[in-house]
Amino acid sequence: MKKKLSLILMMTTLLIALAACGQKTASDTPGNGGTTADEGAASDTKTYTIAISQIVEHPSLDATREGFIAALKDAGIVEGTNLKIDYNNAQGDNTNNLSIAQKIAGGKNDLVFAIATPSALAVAQQVKDVPVVFAAVTDPLSTKIVSNLDQPGGNITGASDTNPEATTKLADFIASNFPNIKNIGLVINEGEPNAEVMAKKAEEEFKKHNIGLIKAPVTNTSEVKQAAQSLIGRVDAFYITLDNMVVSGVDGIIQVANDKKIPFFSSDRDTVEKGAFATVGFKYFDHGYQAGQMAVDILKNGKKPGEMKVSMQEKLDLILNLKSAAAQGITVTDDMKKAVQDPEKNIIQ
CATH class of the missing domain: 3.40.50.2300 (Response regulator)
Known part of the structure; x- marks a missing residue:
């Protein structure tokens, strides 16, 4: 009988200890509801959608796009994690270029990135309610993409690829x-x-x-x-x-x-x-990276495109x-x- 009572006491003590451990684990783990720190951070991360319009594929424009995406990644906006990219290439066709701009205008994006003058022109004409950043544009003034390099106005700014x-x-x-x-x-x-x-x-x-x-x-x-x-x-x-x-x-x-x-x-x-x-x-990767940094300022720091000076390659x-x-x-x-x-x-x- 004594042996049986001792066994019951031991089991009761063990159950109390286990319950205490479980209670400690839940209360001491960072985050609400017992989630891990990583899970808590993931749930707080904003997800972005960016549409890209590129007139044609060639090394300079491709490098511009790669630099842009790299700048976003370095700022914590990573494709496949908290960034969805809608990439569109017009293959050098003006009809395709216009259709792409119209499609983007009808979509839900946090920002639009236009690569090269024809793409920037079409996007500027079609997209009015979403921030637009352009790159690989030779002369945004004469092409009337913007009316002022220091204060572009509206929803657009970007980086000119010429000096x-x-x-x-x-x-x-x-x-x-x-x-x-x-x-x-x-x-x-x-x-x-x-x-x-x-x-x-x-x-x-x-x-x-x-x-x-x-x-x-x-x-x-x-x-x-x-x-x-x-x-x-x-x-x-x-x-x-x-x-x-x-x-x-x-x-x-x-x-x-x-x-x-x-x-x-x-x-x-x-x-x-x-x-x-x-x-x-200069390197077009660096040019695209510069445009990407402008996009980060818009997405994460709340800057208004129309108040951001159009950048130019100085080096x-x-x-x-x-x-x-x-x-x-x-x-x-x-x-x-x-x-x-x-x-x-x-x-x-």
Whole structure:
């Protein structure tokens, strides 16, 4: 009987201890209702939806998008966790571009990111009640995406991917190092406003050095190589602007430049990495990252797009591709290399 009573007392003591442990675990764990700290944080995290409109796929625009998403991630807005991205690519088609903007306008988004001038134009016209950030836009003023760079107004702001000084510096570099260049051939889509703006600027800068600019217009990507071939015998070098249609078909120009030993200058780093010889520019990933930081300010800090100054690329450098130089019959001199401020990053071997 005593043994039985002792056993009952032991079991009672054990049950009381277990109950106390269970009570302690529930009350001492961070968060309400006994949830873990991570679960509590997840339940407090806002979920964002961002629509992206991109006019076409090519390295510069893709890098812009990647930089934008990276800036969001660094600020804690992570795709698949608390961010849903609705990515739309118009494949260079204006009808698709308009349809995408109309679809986005009818959706529920926290922010819209427009990549390149045609996409930004369409989105600016269609989306009126959601914050819009643009990037890879050459001249947001002349294209009437915004009416003021310091105070854009409305629901839109962004980052311009050009600095007129870049064209000036490239023209100076060509004139100083290539005295035999008298005419430069420009393959161009004249229906793209940003390409026209840059072409006019380039023509003015080349003219200061008595260098002529001869245009070869295209209406689609498949015509780019043929346009380059049409310039053979009439020009001493090739040049392209931030022209989305032409950049999409730039392999054709690179092939002609290499086959005919014609120096090829571009307006963006990615085209130089791909096979052009030189530009004055920057990394488009960094450009997209800058736009992404603006988006973070809007989403997390409550800033109003219309009150945010349109940013511009201030840090410019000469970028050279030595392999392309060899392919195009160019002798790269010490003076050329000395003109590069950051040779480790901007002289491509």
